[in-house]
Amino acid sequence: MNTITKLLACLIISITFSNLQAQTKAQDSLQKEKVNSKISLLEKERAKIEDNEKALLKLKIEKINERLDAKEITAEEAENLKKEEAQTAVLNIQNRTEIIDKKIALLQRNGYGDYPYGDYDSEDDLFIFRIGGGDDEKNESLIYLGKKSKDKPRKYDRRTTTDIVFAFGLNNALIEGQDLEDSPYKLGGSGFLELGYAWKTRIFENTNFWRLKYGFSFQWNKLKIKDNNYLVNTNGDISLQEYPIDADKVKFRTTNLVIPMHLEFGPSKKIEKEDYFRYSTVKQLKVGLGGYAGLNLGNMQKIKYKDDGEREKDKQRDQFEVSEFVYGLSGYVALGDVALYVKYDLNPLFKNQVVDQNNISVGLRFDMD
Numbered sequence: 001m002n003t004i005t006k007l008l009a010c011l012i013i014s015i016t017f018s019n020l021q022a023q024t025k026a027q028d029s030l031q032k033e034k035v036n037s038k039i040s041l042l043e044k045e046r047a048k049i050e051d052n053e054k055a056l057l058k059l060k061i062e063k064i065n066e067r068l069d070a071k072e073i074t075a076e077e078a079e080n081l082k083k084e085e086a087q088t089a090v091l092n093i094q095n096r097t098e099i100i101d102k103k104i105a106l107l108q109r110n111g112y113g114d115y116p117y118g119d120y121d122s123e124d125d126l127f128i129f130r131i132g133g134g135d136d137e138k139n140e141s142l143i144y145l146g147k148k149s150k151d152k153p154r155k156y157d158r159r160t161t162t163d164i165v166f167a168f169g170l171n172n173a174l175i176e177g178q179d180l181e182d183s184p185y186k187l188g189g190s191g192f193l194e195l196g197y198a199w200k201t202r203i204f205e206n207t208n209f210w211r212l213k214y215g216f217s218f219q220w221n222k223l224k225i226k227d228n229n230y231l232v233n234t235n236g237d238i239s240l241q242e243y244p245i246d247a248d249k250v251k252f253r254t255t256n257l258v259i260p261m262h263l264e265f266g267p268s269k270k271i272e273k274e275d276y277f278r279y280s281t282v283k284q285l286k287v288g289l290g291g292y293a294g295l296n297l298g299n300m301q302k303i304k305y306k307d308d309g310e311r312e313k314d315k316q317r318d319q320f321e322v323s324e325f326v327y328g329l330s331g332y333v334a335l336g337d338v339a340l341y342v343k344y345d346l347n348p349l350f351k352n353q354v355v356d357q358n359n360i361s362v363g364l365r366f367d368m369d
Helices: 002-069 075-110
Strands: 128-131 141-144 160-175 191-202 210-224 229-234 237-242 247-265 269-272 277-280 285-307 310-317 325-335 339-345 357-365
Touching: 002 075, 160 210, 160 339, 191 247, 191 357, 210 285, 229 247, 229 285, 247 325, 285 339, 325 357
Parallel strands: none
Antiparallel strands: 128 141, 160 191, 160 357, 191 210, 210 247, 229 237, 247 285, 269 277, 285 310, 285 325, 325 339, 339 357
16 A cells, blocks of 8 residues: 555656646747747837838828928928928837837847746736745745736735645654653654645635635654664564664654645734735734644654674664554644644554554644745
């Protein structure tokens, strides 16, 4: 089950990045063709400017001569009008040529890359990936992958936002009949790491007090075993035993892929503009309560020791009967950009464990807006 899950995860990631790279290359090629085509059209337009202005000046002079013939104006007035129109034509040629040259320079300088500005056709689209920022657009980072229609209006109300999830901290296990300080795992050397992606959706139409936060995360939970003990699998029963020789370090790690879901609540600030509005939770109190469920992707025990003065390392992969289905409770409290984060596995660490123990983690979470 673990091998299949890991292969599927690797396959999905590989396909996703391969498709993204192929799409990016195709978009780059198409981008260059469109920019070159646009520059060619601008150069042709620039070449016609002088002829167009001269033709327009000729028509204006003919009308002035007609007014002179009809004795609507004097010869002196006609001459002055012709000079004014000639000067206007010269300035028009100069200004229009400068505008074309600046457009070409802008396209040559910025049009070939992932640049958010420029004189693009209105039918071109810009694909935008937003990182962070939450409800406040001022704090969000944008990655531009194409071109955007300059006529596309800003979305009036954006109820769902996204964030990268990153958390780390201390990790240990709650063991039946023991206090945490009596745990066989070192408090200082045991830790956890979480990396994922989350969506946050406003639940109600006219208030942002209640939000639903959900997504997917990879969790790495590490336990550093003390007192020269190590985990032993005896016919499926997992227990701690003393290592035959003095070990420098013994660590056990599990890797999980989970789907977290939290009910987040707290005050918000409403930002209203002429063509859009947003709810901002920046520097506001945020509380999230919920849980997670998912699959274990693998486990490993690593033992470091010395043999005849040489440093050795023994890695035992997927040799322990960990719970394949993981689930638990989690929550966070934040006042600003960083949250205090707690998660607790309701599933037992091992399927057949001599002593009941459940993983628990406490640390910091960095996906707050």
